[in-house]
Amino acid sequence: MQEAVVITGASSGIGEAAAYKFASEGFDLLLIGRSSEKLEKVKAQAQSRNINVKIETLAMDLKNFDSVKLQNSLSKISKPTILVNNAGVYTQNKPDDATLDVWKEMFEVNLFGSVKITQALWPIFKANKRGSIVNVASTTAVKPTPNTSAYSASKAAMVNWTICLAQEGGEFNIRANAVCPGIVETPLHGFYNAPASAKDKIHSGITDLQLLKKIGRPEYIAESIFFIGSEQSTWTTGAVHNIDGGINIK
């Protein structure tokens, strides 16, 4: 059976890398992000890895979720069996400048955006008696760092919600798991666009934080998302996977 995966935040970083991995493995794709221009570039790259899969893009701000647009896009690809809730935003704020607006933004995108799309796909998974949800959380969900309270709390809520989903989905053969990336080099971080001269110093600071002494690459997370989301992990649900170079136990 031809299967499809829905990936949010597919226009950049980890979601982009996941799109390439799933395309290479023969999955149809629905790629969701805000920027249609970036999504089209990812689509072209993914298609070049596998001309036999169907790829749809949907430019949608998850804060203004539109279920009609989603269903329209889904109608153009195979039945979705996997959802990767990856779209996310991140800011660092000191406790006294983490305004309520900052907290709302973190929860609106990182948590509620994922909840909305999961609720839209749940009836499809349930009817097919098959579904797999991979929530991209963060190591900060388990071990927060200073000045990330709103972000870390949104990701902690995501991990907790993942376990509920696993409990609720088991009887319908719907799996739900979380991956918790460590520090991955993507545009999410301010240092991503730092000049090469500054980057060496930043990189060595980050690698010192890891047991494995190397900075995270989006591909490392994409491989884990694929493994956990696909039937390779058919007996895994409610699990929280640190994919982090060992930062969380250092």
Ligand SMILES: NC(=O)c1ccc[n+]([C@@H]2O[C@H](COP(=O)([O-])OP(=O)(O)OC[C@H]3O[C@@H](n4cnc5c(N)ncnc54)[C@H](OP(=O)(O)O)[C@@H]3O)[C@@H](O)[C@H]2O)c1
């Ligand atoms: N990089 C890390 O070190 C790290 C560590 C732990 C967890 N994570 C998590 O990994 C996930 C992916 O992050 P990344 O590092 O790959 O960051 P990224 O390169 O900045 O990508 C973020 C993605 O989320 C999308 N997005 C943001 N706000 C959105 C909204 N309101 N509606 C729809 N899409 C939205 C972006 O779309 P546009 O580009 O179209 O705006 C983009 O595709 C996030 O959930 C992040 O919290 C990352």
